[in-house]
Amino acid sequence: MADRWAIAGVDLHLRPLGSRVRAGLEDALRDAVRDGRLATGTRLPSSRALAADLGLARNTVAEAYSQLVAEGWLVARQGSGTRVAGRPRAEASARPAGRSPDAGAGAAIAEPRHNLRPGSPDLGSFPRAAWVSATRRALAAAPPDAFGYSFSQGRPELRGALAEYLARARGVVADPERIVVCGGFAQALSLTCEALAARGARTLVTERHGLDTHRRIAARQGLATRPLEIDEHGARTDQLVEVGGDAVLLTAAHQFPFGVALAPSRRGAAIDWASDGDRIVVEDDYDGEFRYDRQPVGAMQALAPDRVVYAGTASKSLAPGLRIAWLVLPDDLHPHLLETQELLRSGPDAVAQLALADLIRSGAYDRHVRRARLAYRRRRDRLLATITREAPAVRVHGIAAGLHALLELPPGSSEAEVIELAASRGLAVAGLESFTDGPPIGWPALVIGYATPPEHGYTAALARLAAVLAQVS
Amino acid sequence: MADRWAIAGVDLHLRPLGSRVRAGLEDALRDAVRDGRLATGTRLPSSRALAADLGLARNTVAEAYSQLVAEGWLVARQGSGTRVAGRPRAEASARPAGRSPDAGAGAAIAEPRHNLRPGSPDLGSFPRAAWVSATRRALAAAPPDAFGYSFSQGRPELRGALAEYLARARGVVADPERIVVCGGFAQALSLTCEALAARGARTLVTERHGLDTHRRIAARQGLATRPLEIDEHGARTDQLVEVGGDAVLLTAAHQFPFGVALAPSRRGAAIDWASDGDRIVVEDDYDGEFRYDRQPVGAMQALAPDRVVYAGTASKSLAPGLRIAWLVLPDDLHPHLLETQELLRSGPDAVAQLALADLIRSGAYDRHVRRARLAYRRRRDRLLATITREAPAVRVHGIAAGLHALLELPPGSSEAEVIELAASRGLAVAGLESFTDGPPIGWPALVIGYATPPEHGYTAALARLAAVLAQVS
Numbered sequence: 001m002a003d004r005w006a007i008a009g010v011d012l013h014l015r016p017l018g019s020r021v022r023a024g025l026e027d028a029l030r031d032a033v034r035d036g037r038l039a040t041g042t043r044l045p046s047s048r049a050l051a052a053d054l055g056l057a058r059n060t061v062a063e064a065y066s067q068l069v070a071e072g073w074l075v076a077r078q079g080s081g082t083r084v085a086g087r088p089r090a091e092a093s094a095r096p097a098g099r100s101p102d103a104g105a106g107a108a109i110a111e112p113r114h115n116l117r118p119g120s121p122d123l124g125s126f127p128r129a130a131w132v133s134a135t136r137r138a139l140a141a142a143p144p145d146a147f148g149y150s151f152s153q154g155r156p157e158l159r160g161a162l163a164e165y166l167a168r169a170r171g172v173v174a175d176p177e178r179i180v181v182c183g184g185f186a187q188a189l190s191l192t193c194e195a196l197a198a199r200g201a202r203t204l205v206t207e208r209h210g211l212d213t214h215r216r217i218a219a220r221q222g223l224a225t226r227p228l229e230i231d232e233h234g235a236r237t238d239q240l241v242e243v244g245g246d247a248v249l250l251t252a253a254h255q256f257p258f259g260v261a262l263a264p265s266r267r268g269a270a271i272d273w274a275s276d277g278d279r280i281v282v283e284d285d286y287d288g289e290f291r292y293d294r295q296p297v298g299a300m301q302a303l304a305p306d307r308v309v310y311a312g313t314a315s316k317s318l319a320p321g322l323r324i325a326w327l328v329l330p331d332d333l334h335p336h337l338l339e340t341q342e343l344l345r346s347g348p349d350a351v352a353q354l355a356l357a358d359l360i361r362s363g364a365y366d367r368h369v370r371r372a373r374l375a376y377r378r379r380r381d382r383l384l385a386t387i388t389r390e391a392p393a394v395r396v397h398g399i400a401a402g403l404h405a406l407l408e409l410p411p412g413s414s415e416a417e418v419i420e421l422a423a424s425r426g427l428a429v430a431g432l433e434s435f436t437d438g439p440p441i442g443w444p445a446l447v448i449g450y451a452t453p454p455e456h457g458y459t460a461a462l463a464r465l466a467a468v469l470a471q472v473s
Numbered sequence: 474m475a476d477r478w479a480i481a482g483v484d485l486h487l488r489p490l491g492s493r494v495r496a497g498l499e500d501a502l503r504d505a506v507r508d509g510r511l512a513t514g515t516r517l518p519s520s521r522a523l524a525a526d527l528g529l530a531r532n533t534v535a536e537a538y539s540q541l542v543a544e545g546w547l548v549a550r551q552g553s554g555t556r557v558a559g560r561p562r563a564e565a566s567a568r569p570a571g572r573s574p575d576a577g578a579g580a581a582i583a584e585p586r587h588n589l590r591p592g593s594p595d596l597g598s599f600p601r602a603a604w605v606s607a608t609r610r611a612l613a614a615a616p617p618d619a620f621g622y623s624f625s626q627g628r629p630e631l632r633g634a635l636a637e638y639l640a641r642a643r644g645v646v647a648d649p650e651r652i653v654v655c656g657g658f659a660q661a662l663s664l665t666c667e668a669l670a671a672r673g674a675r676t677l678v679t680e681r682h683g684l685d686t687h688r689r690i691a692a693r694q695g696l697a698t699r700p701l702e703i704d705e706h707g708a709r710t711d712q713l714v715e716v717g718g719d720a721v722l723l724t725a726a727h728q729f730p731f732g733v734a735l736a737p738s739r740r741g742a743a744i745d746w747a748s749d750g751d752r753i754v755v756e757d758d759y760d761g762e763f764r765y766d767r768q769p770v771g772a773m774q775a776l777a778p779d780r781v782v783y784a785g786t787a788s789k790s791l792a793p794g795l796r797i798a799w800l801v802l803p804d805d806l807h808p809h810l811l812e813t814q815e816l817l818r819s820g821p822d823a824v825a826q827l828a829l830a831d832l833i834r835s836g837a838y839d840r841h842v843r844r845a846r847l848a849y850r851r852r853r854d855r856l857l858a859t860i861t862r863e864a865p866a867v868r869v870h871g872i873a874a875g876l877h878a879l880l881e882l883p884p885g886s887s888e889a890e891v892i893e894l895a896a897s898r899g900l901a902v903a904g905l906e907s908f909t910d911g912p913p914i915g916w917p918a919l920v921i922g923y924a925t926p927p928e929h930g931y932t933a934a935l936a937r938l939a940a941v942l943a944q945v946s
Binding site: 023119120128131136139142144145146147148149183190216217220320322323340343345346352 | 496592593596597599601604605608609612613615617618619620621622656657659660663686689690693788792793794795796797813815816817818819820821822823824825927
């Protein structure tokens, strides 16, 4: 891809952002709108045409347009394509030209924003009062050394609370001494990949459908990745022997984005593969707390604590902004990982760790998770009812758990067209292809994050989704 | 160095901890004491003998002994060497055998601990009440997206507050858009080294006296390091052209550990060197807030904002446990650095960022720094008066600023012997040699962190130091 290109006759500079292609495209477009190179009302090329020009997947362009429509930079109207929106005045004057608009474009957007992209809990439900109380209690009780450099592994108060919680809620075999607290899952995965590489690993197998960032994090630590297919029983761990590799990353409780739970036989196959060849399973238990229809699916870590790295996070249960995740490690990875953690001291802030420990110990964490589970279950039920009623040709998958569902579009539909149609209604959605390693799998689908909107915005978001899907069906 | 060795007839296993030799030695000794392999009263070999056996520097062994004496694992008595202390009962029963004792050995130590090692502010003076108030106000005002994944660069509220503060207090030319908030200085340096490497840098010049961790962080990002000598005008930046390299890391305001400020001509030489060859200066302004005797020494970043990466931190002004540092970046490093930060999402917790922004905006941060500056200045004055009175043969350097002083011991003294003597009085101190890249420079000195003890413990710590030094002089 060229790093300088023209759109609607305007020269745009794409910053060297590696594989962050969609983000780079969005940035370049925002910059051009902000500094006036793309004037209000300018009609942009179709996503198909621009994708062909730039050598990108059409979904990439469609999703960038959709994001910018949701942010109010562009407007999309059926029949008249995508155009540059009227310039949000407050936004434009508050910030110097040519700079990234991350400082709260939301405050000045021209269009109502509806967001059903996956990956976020309802940020409006973060338990602010409980968090302040927990912080106050934690600070009153903290020994002075809590504010010091020590405890790269994480505060002992939090590791103790997590060990009990994980055993109780997720069936994890968790000795506090084998827990390392990290600054979010991405960092936890990065540390794990570094420790795997230090142990001699060269290749990490990843699910063929998942987050590209995980593959990029592995690559940054020198690990090659190979894809593992997925079917209705979860990742094809029965194929691990053929696929090869030194470790595998699995979303066992709730595959992202397909939403299936890894079947018992598949769990066994993964563990056998790991045990037979001194290999490691990394279990990404990102939303294990949220299961609606039957008993929770326990973590697979308990099957072989010496072969499985268990990774959990507060990003879905509380909020991503807390930057807290945790690893439960096999003995032989623990020293490698701790060495990096001690060098970079990259664990999260001690006050937040103590507050979370207090929240867990006091029962407030469980209460919050129960409340959230009820709320998300209700949203899921409404999503299902709405689709069944308004767009019966759309099949809904992966709804037993978690914060997202997979909506299989009727055969022959185009993901990119549906994304653009949604954008024209002010609704941001994601397509399955964005989460696919390698060529598309031949059936179009949307990945709908029903936890993302604030509670008061869910009805409107759902109505727009229904209207879009009714038109497709 | 062997990774398995015997001490006092007991076989010890040293975990593969790379260059963390002293920490590894300490861990191995703690493990052996904890699980009873080294029984109470066992006499350890002298630091000289053990250092020779293991192929280590004598200071490394002496400092490990000293640390373990301070923690209560060992006792050192003049004339009878270093012995294994009575096993702290609470500590031993609370934790499974053979595990790392990081979970608060301080609570159960057998000996009073006095610590004058450098690197920490007085953790007991962390403004807990002000922090809780700031957290409460910040959470009440935060937009929901504060709890989300966005803002890898750092919360705009904090970047705005920092830009004003840094301009006012440190003379930094700081556009909020060029600030990146990081999870502590080690992480900030790691991100900077990664961005330098991505920009084509191969070699980072570091001050010959400083923290070894900085060199290790550079090495982890593939940068070789070369040492730069230091004299009474600071780092010999006039030698940079001969030394070579693509970037230089400088503690300009207050050299660690010598304590000198980089002279204006040396600042100019560094900037010229950077400008002439498209090179970068990384300015580690770790304790710039603390200057006692004259006007603050401003940051050198203002001389050439396009050549200097400015790094500041809340670790000394508030507490290391907050894990908050900040970078002010030249344009051409900013995208590289942000790309990693967006991938790893390794910035600090949003609540802490908002609380710090509130603390700065409300004036509470300035008040805290002023109070701390007064308290540390008083400690420094007492240190100086005590040494002058009790140990006039010891020369004190680097006292105009910061949280540490360099105590030059009389010619012919042995750093290791003084460290051991201090340990025998229950006092942990560090020698200059620990902060020296390459061979010792030929004059023995201690690096005394006078901010480290709690306020109520400073008198006793100082008395022990005076007694030790009086004996040496």
